[in-house]
Amino acid sequence: MKVLISDHIAEEGKEILKAAGLEVVEKVGLSPEDLKEAIADVDAILIRSGTKLTAEVIAAATRLKVIARAGTGLDNVDIDAANKRGIVVMNVPGGNTVSAAEHTISMMLALSRNIPQATASMKAGKWEKKKFLGREVAGKTLGIIGVGRIGSIVADRARGLKMKVLAYDPYITQETAEKLGVELVDLDSLLARSDYISVHVPLTKETKGFINRELFAKMKDGVMFINCARGGIVNEEDLYQALVSGKVAGAALDVFEVEPPPKDHPLFGLENFICTPHLGASTREAQKNVATAAASQIVDYLLHGVVRNAVNVPSVSADQLPRIQPFITLGEKIGALHTQLADGPIEAVSITYQGEMADMETGPITLAILKGILSPVMGDEVNYVNAPIIARDRGIKVTESKTATAEDFTNLLIVRVRYRGGENEISGTIFGKKEPRIVRINDFRLDAIPEGHMLFIYNEDRPGVIGKIGITLGEAGINISRMHVGQEPAQKSNIILLTTDKSVNGEVLERLKKLPHVLSARPLEL
Numbered sequence: 001m002k003v004l005i006s007d008h009i010a011e012e013g014k015e016i017l018k019a020a021g022l023e024v025v026e027k028v029g030l031s032p033e034d035l036k037e038a039i040a041d042v043d044a045i046l047i048r049s050g051t052k053l054t055a056e057v058i059a060a061a062t063r064l065k066v067i068a069r070a071g072t073g074l075d076n077v078d079i080d081a082a083n084k085r086g087i088v089v090m091n092v093p094g095g096n097t098v099s100a101a102e103h104t105i106s107m108m109l110a111l112s113r114n115i116p117q118a119t120a121s122m123k124a125g126k127w128e129k130k131k132f133l134g135r136e137v138a139g140k141t142l143g144i145i146g147v148g149r150i151g152s153i154v155a156d157r158a159r160g161l162k163m164k165v166l167a168y169d170p171y172i173t174q175e176t177a178e179k180l181g182v183e184l185v186d187l188d189s190l191l192a193r194s195d196y197i198s199v200h201v202p203l204t205k206e207t208k209g210f211i212n213r214e215l216f217a218k219m220k221d222g223v224m225f226i227n228c229a230r231g232g233i234v235n236e237e238d239l240y241q242a243l244v245s246g247k248v249a250g251a252a253l254d255v256f257e258v259e260p261p262p263k264d265h266p267l268f269g270l271e272n273f274i275c276t277p278h279l280g281a282s283t284r285e286a287q288k289n290v291a292t293a294a295a296s297q298i299v300d301y302l303l304h305g306v307v308r309n310a311v312n313v314p315s316v317s318a319d320q321l322p323r324i325q326p327f328i329t330l331g332e333k334i335g336a337l338h339t340q341l342a343d344g345p346i347e348a349v350s351i352t353y354q355g356e357m358a359d360m361e362t363g364p365i366t367l368a369i370l371k372g373i374l375s376p377v378m379g380d381e382v383n384y385v386n387a388p389i390i391a392r393d394r395g396i397k398v399t400e401s402k403t404a405t406a407e408d409f410t411n412l413l414i415v416r417v418r419y420r421g422g423e424n425e426i427s428g429t430i431f432g433k434k435e436p437r438i439v440r441i442n443d444f445r446l447d448a449i450p451e452g453h454m455l456f457i458y459n460e461d462r463p464g465v466i467g468k469i470g471i472t473l474g475e476a477g478i479n480i481s482r483m484h485v486g487q488e489p490a491q492k493s494n495i496i497l498l499t500t501d502k503s504v505n506g507e508v509l510e511r512l513k514k515l516p517h518v519l520s521a522r523p524l525e526l
């Protein structure tokens with residue numbers, strides 16, 4: 001399998017890919033057209049913020065399975081387009097957090113003490129000691145907008161610098177704020193009370209253009225402003241006006257609406273503006289962290305099907321995976337069984353997790369059931385990422401429930417499917433630690449291993465039927481490796497589930513259907 005690396009990635013990451021036997025193609029700085037060509041025949045792409053994976057680029061990828069971002073922000077990836085194509089999108093949250101937070105603090109101190117301006121002045125042969133009068137941060141108030149991973153570390157480091165820290169983040173609790181030693185306030189209070197304001201929210205539809213003229217007007221006169229999160233969160237034209245008017249005494253940006261920004265960007269003409277070319281994560285340590293993590297995630301997914309840090313499919317933590325993997329397999333088999341037993345298009349799927357399963361991360365199991373349901377019809381086009389989207393688009397209603405008790409089993413997965421014209425319910429369990437078993441199909445109790453070529457027969461409960469079925473298959477050179485018989489005494493009927501060494505169809509199937517007391521015979525592939 002082939003991995004395209006389209007941004008600068010630390011060597012340690014490349015080594016992991018190569019050691020796993022993957023072919024690595026490195027092409028940095030591609031134009032959109034060249035990127036479309038390069039992505040066409042790769043199985044994975046490893047990127048940073050420099051690669052724009054638009055819907056058009058993603059459409060050009062014929063066998064792409066995973067997009068891995070060696071870093072945090074995914075605003076350069078069209079995740080909806082990836083979802084539709086069934087491509088897993090992963091990032092490495094946390095791998096560059098300390099570096100980004102330290103960069104923010106560096107920007108705040110550099111702004112306060114005019115370090116970039118003083119450096120430029122000295123290099124120009126001047127000694128302007130009087131001009132570069134700075135200010136202390138100790139005792140000042142820092143307002144942090146967005147107190148997630150990076151915002152929290154910025155808060156911690158700022159407190160170490162003896163600053164008072166205010167925080168605005170509608171998604172964190174008072175308890176979290178107290179643990180961080182910050183005062184949780186509303187946005188207007190933060191704007192009015194802060195001497196420094198630093199933004200640490202992601203770029204989303206909601207935060208695009210968030211910091212604008214209206215918000216600058218509410219800030220304290222002479223505030224200093226820092227953005228090491230994402231360009232586009234701040235309206236650069238409004239920032240320019242606020243710097244020119246003196247409302248904002250100084251601003252530091254690590255990120256820009258367009259990267260790289262135009263050489264004649266108006267902000268570059270201002271003395272009280274400092275900047276870096278998106279360097280927040282550019283440290284030796286952070287790059288090693290994100291490159292090795294992203295590369296390992298690619299290897300785990302491509303070679304072992306393990307999904308970690310995906311934003312568009314439920315991930316399974318490494319410690320949970322061995323426990324839930326057998327249920328993922330069971331769920332997919334039950335799903336596939338349902339589609340092959342249904343006599344019309346599937347309209348609704350109701351999943352019940354009983355017993356020990358109720359405590360598990362069941363998200364991936366639900367995906368596996370949907371994938372199993374859709375695969376017999378759609379083949380390889382469906383995977384864990386696009387299965388829920390395809391199900392929704394086909395109008396399949398999915399409901400889930402959990403109960404702690406599980407009838408006669410320690411765990412039981414019950415999947416009820418309504419199709420146009422009827423309903424089926426199939427239950428399965430895991431025996432021992434990893435043996436999937438189908439234990440009920442509608443009212444029939446059985447104990448069947450769901451794998452390989454199978455044959456599902458309804459017959460009247462009369463002597464000799466099983467023998468005739470065996471003879472018919474034997475005459476056709478088909479070997480039966482397993483047989484499970486379930487009974488419904490009230491209706492005097494049986495179901496027989498056979499595992500055979502070859503698939504049963506054509507003439508042999510027709511002969512089976514015509515045997516006395518056989519009501520129906522249907523081949524299944526699991």
Ligand SMILES: NC(=O)c1ccc[n+]([C@@H]2O[C@H](COP(=O)([O-])OP(=O)(O)OC[C@H]3O[C@@H](n4cnc5c(N)ncnc54)[C@H](O)[C@@H]3O)[C@@H](O)[C@H]2O)c1
Pocket residue numbers: 072073074093094096097100145146147148149150151168169170171172200201202203206207228229230254255278279280281282
């Ligand atoms: N400059 C760099 O090189 C660099 C490096 C790493 C990350 N980043 C950027 O920093 C961003 C934050 O990273 P993180 O790891 O801290 O993310 P995170 O998800 O841990 O934290 C983001 C926080 O923002 C909050 N938030 C979201 N919308 C908000 C809103 N409208 N108002 C207030 N708060 C809001 C969330 O509740 C969350 O607590 C990333 O999305 C990325 O774009 C930049």
Ligand SMILES: O=C(O)[C@H](O)COP(=O)(O)O
Pocket residue numbers: 048049050070071072073074096278279280281282
């Ligand atoms: O979101 C991130 O992780 C940072 O912005 C880092 O981006 P980079 O990997 O392009 O430096």
